[in-house]
Amino acid sequence: xxxxxxxxxxxxxxxxxxxxxxxxxxxxxxxxxxxxxxxxxxxxxxxxxxxxxxxxxxxxxxxxxxxxxxxxxxxxxxxxxxxxxxxxxxxxxxxxxxxxxxxxxxxxxxxxxxxxxxxxxxxxxxxxxxxxxxxxxxxxxxxxxxxxxxxxxxxxxxxxxxxxxxxxxxxxxxxxxxxxxxxxxxxxxxxxxxxxxxxxxxxxxxxxxxxxxxxxxxxxxxxxxxxxxxxxxxxxxxxxxxxxxxxxxxxxxxxxxxxxxxxxxxxxxxxxxxxxxxxxxxxxxxxxxxxxxxxxxxxxxxxxxxxxx
Amino acid sequence: xxxxxxxxxxxxxxxxxxxxxxxxxxxxxxxxxxxxxxxxxxxxxxxxxxxxxxxxxxxxxxxxxxxxxxxxxxxxxxxxxxxxxxxxxxxxxxxxxxxxxxxxxxxxxxxxxxxxxxxxxxxxxxxxxxxxxxxxxxxxxxxxxxxxxxxxxxxxxxxxxxxxxxxxxxxxxxxxxxxxxxxxxxxxxxxxxxxxxxxxxxxxxxxxxxxxxxxxxxxxxxxxxxxxxxxxxxxxxxxxxxxxxxxxxxxxxxxxxxxxxxxxxxxxxxxxxxxxxxxxxxxxxxxxxxxxxxxxxxxxxxxxxxxxxxxxxxxxxxxxxxxxxxxxxxxxxxxxxxxxxxxxxxxxxxxxxxxxxxxxxxxxxxxxxxxxxxxxxxxxxxxxxxxxxxxxxxxxxxxxxxxxxxxxxxxxxxxxxxxxxxxxxxxxxxxxxxxxxxxxxxxxxxxxxxxxxxxxxxxxxxxxxxxxxxxxxxxxxxxxxxxxxxxxxxxxxxxxxxxxxxxxxxxxxxxxxxxxxxxxxxxxxxxxxxxxxxxxxxxxxxxxxxxxxxx
Numbered sequence: 001x002x003x004x005x006x007x008x009x010x011x012x013x014x015x016x017x018x019x020x021x022x023x024x025x026x027x028x029x030x031x032x033x034x035x036x037x038x039x040x041x042x043x044x045x046x047x048x049x050x051x052x053x054x055x056x057x058x059x060x061x062x063x064x065x066x067x068x069x070x071x072x073x074x075x076x077x078x079x080x081x082x083x084x085x086x087x088x089x090x091x092x093x094x095x096x097x098x099x100x101x102x103x104x105x106x107x108x109x110x111x112x113x114x115x116x117x118x119x120x121x122x123x124x125x126x127x128x129x130x131x132x133x134x135x136x137x138x139x140x141x142x143x144x145x146x147x148x149x150x151x152x153x154x155x156x157x158x159x160x161x162x163x164x165x166x167x168x169x170x171x172x173x174x175x176x177x178x179x180x181x182x183x184x185x186x187x188x189x190x191x192x193x194x195x196x197x198x199x200x201x202x203x204x205x206x207x208x209x210x211x212x213x214x215x216x217x218x219x220x221x222x223x224x225x226x227x228x229x230x231x232x233x234x235x236x237x238x239x240x241x242x243x244x245x246x247x248x249x250x251x252x253x254x255x256x257x258x259x260x261x262x263x264x265x266x267x268x269x270x271x272x273x274x275x276x277x278x279x280x281x282x283x284x285x286x287x288x289x290x291x292x293x294x295x296x297x298x299x300x301x302x303x304x305x306x307x308x309x
Numbered sequence: 310x311x312x313x314x315x316x317x318x319x320x321x322x323x324x325x326x327x328x329x330x331x332x333x334x335x336x337x338x339x340x341x342x343x344x345x346x347x348x349x350x351x352x353x354x355x356x357x358x359x360x361x362x363x364x365x366x367x368x369x370x371x372x373x374x375x376x377x378x379x380x381x382x383x384x385x386x387x388x389x390x391x392x393x394x395x396x397x398x399x400x401x402x403x404x405x406x407x408x409x410x411x412x413x414x415x416x417x418x419x420x421x422x423x424x425x426x427x428x429x430x431x432x433x434x435x436x437x438x439x440x441x442x443x444x445x446x447x448x449x450x451x452x453x454x455x456x457x458x459x460x461x462x463x464x465x466x467x468x469x470x471x472x473x474x475x476x477x478x479x480x481x482x483x484x485x486x487x488x489x490x491x492x493x494x495x496x497x498x499x500x501x502x503x504x505x506x507x508x509x510x511x512x513x514x515x516x517x518x519x520x521x522x523x524x525x526x527x528x529x530x531x532x533x534x535x536x537x538x539x540x541x542x543x544x545x546x547x548x549x550x551x552x553x554x555x556x557x558x559x560x561x562x563x564x565x566x567x568x569x570x571x572x573x574x575x576x577x578x579x580x581x582x583x584x585x586x587x588x589x590x591x592x593x594x595x596x597x598x599x600x601x602x603x604x605x606x607x608x609x610x611x612x613x614x615x616x617x618x619x620x621x622x623x624x625x626x627x628x629x630x631x632x633x634x635x636x637x638x639x640x641x642x643x644x645x646x647x648x649x650x651x652x653x654x655x656x657x658x659x660x661x662x663x664x665x666x667x668x669x670x671x672x673x674x675x676x677x678x679x680x681x682x683x684x685x686x687x688x689x690x691x692x693x694x695x696x697x698x699x700x701x702x703x704x705x706x707x708x709x710x711x712x713x714x715x716x717x718x719x720x721x722x723x724x725x726x727x728x729x730x731x732x733x734x735x736x737x738x739x740x741x742x743x744x745x746x747x748x749x750x751x752x753x754x755x756x757x758x759x760x761x762x763x764x765x766x767x768x769x770x771x772x773x774x775x776x777x778x779x780x781x782x783x784x785x786x787x788x789x790x791x792x793x794x795x796x797x798x799x800x801x802x803x804x805x806x807x808x809x810x811x812x813x814x815x816x817x818x819x820x821x822x823x824x825x826x827x828x829x830x831x832x833x834x835x836x837x838x839x840x841x842x843x844x845x846x847x848x849x850x851x852x853x854x855x856x857x858x859x860x
Contacts, residue, residue, distance in 0.1 A: 034742065035742075045444070045446065045448055045449060047441045047442065047443075047444040047448065047461070047474075048444040048445070048446055048448075050444070050474070051442075051444035052444075083358070083360070083361075083544075084362065085544050090544075090545070093545070149576070152580055153580070156580060156584050157580060157583045157584045160584060163584070163586060164577075164580045164581050164583070164584035164586055165572075165577045165580060165581050165586065168543070168545065168546035168547060168570065168571060169543060169546050169547060253573075254573055254574040254576075254577065255574070255576065255577060255580075256577065257572050257573060257574065257577035257578070257581075259545045259546065259571075259573070263573055270711065270740055270742075271742070272742065
């Protein structure tokens with residue numbers, strides 16, 4: 001197990017290096033000049049452009065720029081973005097808020113999704129099953145910004161139960177409930193469907209029949225024996241989803257004015273801010289790899305046959 | 310739940326403010342009329358992320374500009390309603406020849422750090438901003454002042470070359486002289502009749518001694534002489550201002566604290582105004598402008614007003630694309646159904662342009678463009694035939710695709726296509742920076758969208774920087790010696806009315822050449838919560854923050 005973890009961690013190094021270089025090269029290859037939009041509708045003065053390019057090493061060829069960036073990166077210095085704010089400072093703030101949001105969304109997914117899936121799976125073909133099927137279909141078919149704006153209007157503006165947007169400073173967990181639910185809504189539907197299908201499938205398996213024949217209560221047969229096996233694809237999905245939620249929450253973040261990671265990447269790409277984009281995505285890649293490792297380890301817990309000893 | 314606690318807190322503040330106002334009322338405030346705005350309390354307004362550190366001479370976009378507007382005081386300020394220049398720090402600005410100006414300062418203005426505003430603070434700040442190697446964005450404002458060229462230096466082998474630009478010849482503008490603590494003189498290279506009007510732009514704000522000690526740190530916590538002072542700036546979150554007790558100008562603020570809450574999206578700010586969590590938004594999202602929805606959402610809490618912005622279509626210089634001569638431009642202009650597009654796409658939030666100058670400025674003359682800016686498909690077609698027809702195959706109209714320009718460019722193209730029978734394609738360029746780079750490098754062919762937001766409310770600002778030979782924003786390389794001569798003549802006129810008349814004559818030359826195709830003038834739409842009142846907007850489209858008060 002320990003050996004397995006070490007091997008996986010070592011594998012991460014080339015992946016991270018490769019990812020940073022590819023992203024760096026891609027931002028570098030984008031057409032357009034980073035200073036062109038900085039001065040409103042008029043072109044920036046040549047002095048301003050020259051100073052700006054000097055400060056951000058933009059006059060060097062790509063490999064030199066990348067080398068300079070990497071040299072600083074390994075020392076833990078992520079550079080400053082085009083707004084003159086240290087990227088590290090920005091990232092710490094933004095990953096905190098986006099991380100909280102993603103974790104809350106995952107919690108919604110896991111609790112509501114699995115619960116709905118189990119209820120539907122156990123009572124297959126009954127009312128609750130149909131209700132889950134129809135409502136998940138409904139959620140999946142509506143784009144997230146429609147759900148977001150609608151929920152914001154209903155709960156934030158009309159009824160005033162939740163704040164309409166998230167305060168930028170000291171965002172309370174309470175204010176994050178609404179965006180987290182919106183963010184997780186699509187995945188809740190997927191989780192519910194995945195759980196239901198797998199549960200239905202496994203309930204027909206021989207070992208469940210054996211367990212019931214041995215005299216186990218239905219609760220125990222479903223809860224311990226079937227559900228554990230059925231959760232493997234669900235865990236895979238949630239793990240992959242966590243990474244997606246971190247970087248892909250941009251729509252939800254815009255609706256609720258959350259200064260998160262998605263918006264930072266979007267803005268960075270728009271202003272050709274290579275340093276900001278690469279650092280953000282690198283952290284994203286690392287988080288993604290770690291979560292995947294965690295998912296692989298969880299498999300062993302759920303099904304001892306695929307443990308990594 | 311949050312909403313409730315917040316309301317309670319604000320109510321508490323208002324009660325305290327009422328008490329304070331009550332105390333003050335018994336004293337020397339007898340002359341104030343009863344309708345005077347209530348003072349005290351706190352408000353929050355929509356803000357966005359400043360692109361640069363908050364240095365007055367280095368800010369040319371609205372996110373930082375809006376904040377600087379309320380914390381700085383300049384020689385001149387502009388009337389909130391009419392944009393007419395009024396004396397602020399300046400006691401008087403005198404000239405007899407439009408070239409030598411004597412500026413006398415009022416003695417009682419102070420910076421937020423307690424130091425007195427002296428003539429030297431202006432001269433030093435202007436020299437700093439104008440000095441090329443400091444690379445300040447507001448540098449070009451000082452171009453008319455004598456000695457500006459000596460503060461700049463050219464890179465001998467261009468940006469790409471290995472050599473660095475040499476040090477400029479001089480460090481200070483020879484046209485600026487401090488006479489005493491409260492007087493300084495300005496000498497311009499040529500005659501500039503509207504120089505005093507320009508001095509209200511934030512690039513001309515004075516800087517305290519603290520600025521020159523550490524300009525970099527200063528940008529995070531600027532010190533100026535305006536009605537509000539900056540207390541803290543939390544990046545990407547909020548900018549907090551509070552009333553400056555020692556402010557001695559006439560534009561005293563009403564509320565005690567203003568917080569700029571930073572939003573990435575105008576929709577989120579609008580939602581917060583509806584939920585009473587934000588007091589003022591200066592941007593109403595397009596979705597709320599459909600069928601004037603904002604008027605139902607925020608009844609009696611909205612306003613719409615024309616601002617000093619004009620949208621135009623510029624055609625590529627003849628050297629880049631020879632197919633768009635002046636006569637062709639006239640045909641295209643007459644083929645655009647401005648009113649129809651404004652109604653269908655902009656929900657009536659624009660005004661059809663009848664010339665090249667915004668109606669909000671002094672010197673505006675209506676209908677300079679005449680019949681060429683009126684939609685008339687038959688005439689347009691005849692004009693095109695008279696001009697020899699369009700030889701470039703199809704007309705292209707480029708826009709930056711990262712903002713909402715697709716709809717109107719397509720509608721404009723359809724209008725041209727239907728009227729002229731020439732194919733017209735709206736072409737999206739991936740984003741604003743790519744778009745501007747292509748225009749700037751003269752690589753963009755065909756037509757493209759251009760917009761101009763005035764720097765100062767003068768007819769000159771809509772002409773010289775856009776159509777003067779080699780001017781910084783002359784994207785279509787318009788060049789007409791007669792036009793340049795008129796501009797020079799107008800700049801020399803010592804009398805305001807004469808000068809404006811000459812500028813109008815210059816504008817008439819633009820009409821003859823159809824320098825660009827005027828489309829429409831912009832308006833701004835704002836909304837506010839039911840806690841505040843007295844919300845006004847300046848002709849620049851910026852809320853008059855100091856005038857806002859709680860109900």
